[in-house]
Amino acid sequence: MSYRILAINPGSTSTKIALYEDEKEVLCQTLVHPMTEIQKYDKIADQFDMRKEVVLTFLRDNGYDVNELSAVVGRGGMVPSVKSGAYIVNKTMVERLRNNPVIEHASNLGALIAYEIANSIGVSAYIYDSVRSDEMIDIARISGMPDIVRTSTCHVLNSRAMAMKVASKYGKKYSDMNFVVAHLGGGVSISVHEKGKIIDVIADDEGPFSPERSGRVPCKALIELCYSGKFDKKTMFKKQHGNGGLIAYLGTNDAREVEKMIKNGDENAKLVYEAMAYQIAKGIGELSTVVNGNVDAIVITGGIAYSEMMTSWIKKRVEFIAPVEIMPGENEMEALALGVLRVLRGEEEAREYVE
Structure with missing residues (x-):
């Protein structure tokens, strides 16, 4: 049966x-919403009708039948x-995302639009590997400051999908292997996967710097800077997230431009x-200790994984x-579709969302 x-x-x-038709990508399109349109809405949830209609109109105009x-x-x-993994989108999830999300974020609309379209044709809607997935072990939650x-x-989403691909390449199940995965994009995050669960991470504000993030910086110096009177809270956040890393040092957040330099x-x-490669390698080494060095493969993914210069520097150190596997790109759409394909084929089970 085809899906x-x-x-x-x-x-x-x-x-x-x-x-997607099974594993085959039939269509992939980015539908742009002008900023003048986005600014009409007070809350992200208010964009729901507009975005849903843009999606349905595009599909209809290009001959794709949602039925x-x-x-x-x-x-x-x-x-x-x-x-x-997968969750079925239900009324409880819709209520949470529409009226009381943990954070106002565009990703909240994904489940809402999926639910509406799926309901209209009598099929199920899902989310897969939510940005709020959290399976960290208890010992990893201790920060040193209560x-x-x-x-x-x-x-x-991309980190698990690429680890699964590597497991398949090795002829094994993701749930039988240990990985350290470094995702290199505008921000860098590193995660350690033990037998199918991400049990610890280095988030983009506590590890390597990146094109736009400062990453982990000396705490005492950071506190002094915060209270120096030179910067307000908004500016300090921007120095950490948006104006840090490569853009702060070199004036560009484009790794390709840096390589030209x-x-x-x-x-x-x-x-x-x-130095960015050096810090990423340190982070990979750090998380390798979580599984006592029992790492089956290191996966380097994300947009900057296309850079042979960057990946070669990291590989040399780790x-x-x-073994180091280079899996470039974001791969988010494939990860979403193939995750649900596994559910439809009975290879994974979707959870019911409850508060």
């Missing part, structure tokens, strides 16, 4: 959709912490860029731990 799955991944000013769908999957939004509890924040003989650019 047709529609995947929906809302971003701040766009909605990405993909149509042929077997399921619809949306990017998991800001619900309270959940397990990884006021702060560590939580699992990483690029879970290096090839043109800029030694400072080379030092900073290699390949003594385990």
Whole structure:
């Protein structure tokens, strides 16, 4: 039996959709929403009707019949912490995301739009590997400051999907292997996967710096800077998230531009860029200790994994731990669709969402 799955991944000013027939991508399109349109809405949930109509209109205008769908999957939004894998979108989840999300975030619309389309044709809607997936072990939650509890924040959707691909390449099950996965994008997150669960992470604010994030910085110096009177709270957040890392040191958040600078003989650019690789390698080594060094493979993924310069620097430092697999790209639409395909085929079980 063949399955047709529609995947929906809302971003701040766009909605990405993909149509899969089993493992085959039939369509992948980014539908852009002008900022002038987005600014009309006070809350993200208020964009629901507009975004849903844009998706349905595009499908209809391009000859795709939603009545042929077997399921619809949306990017998991800001619900309270959940397990990884698939959840059926139900009224409880819709109520939470529409009226009381943990954080106002565009991903909240994924489940809402999926639920509406799926209900209209009598099939199920799902989320898969929500951004709020959290299966960290208790010992990993201790931060050293009782006021702060560590939580699992990483690029879970792509990280799990790429680990599963590597497991398949090795002829094994994801649930039988241990991985350390580094996702290299605008932010860098690193996760350790033990027998099918992400049990600890290094989030983008507590590890390597990246094109736009400062990552882990010395705490005492950070506190002094916060109370120096030079910067307000908003500016300090921006220095950590948005204006940190490569853009702070080199004036660009584009790794390709940095590599051009290096090839043109800029030694400072080379030092900073290699320092990013150095810190990523340190993070991989750090999480390898969580599973006592029993790592079956290290996976490097995300957009910057296309860079041979960056991945070669990282690989050189960590390949003594385990084989290194380079799996470039974001791969989010494929991860959503193939996750639900496994549910439809009975290879995975979808959970029911409860508060």
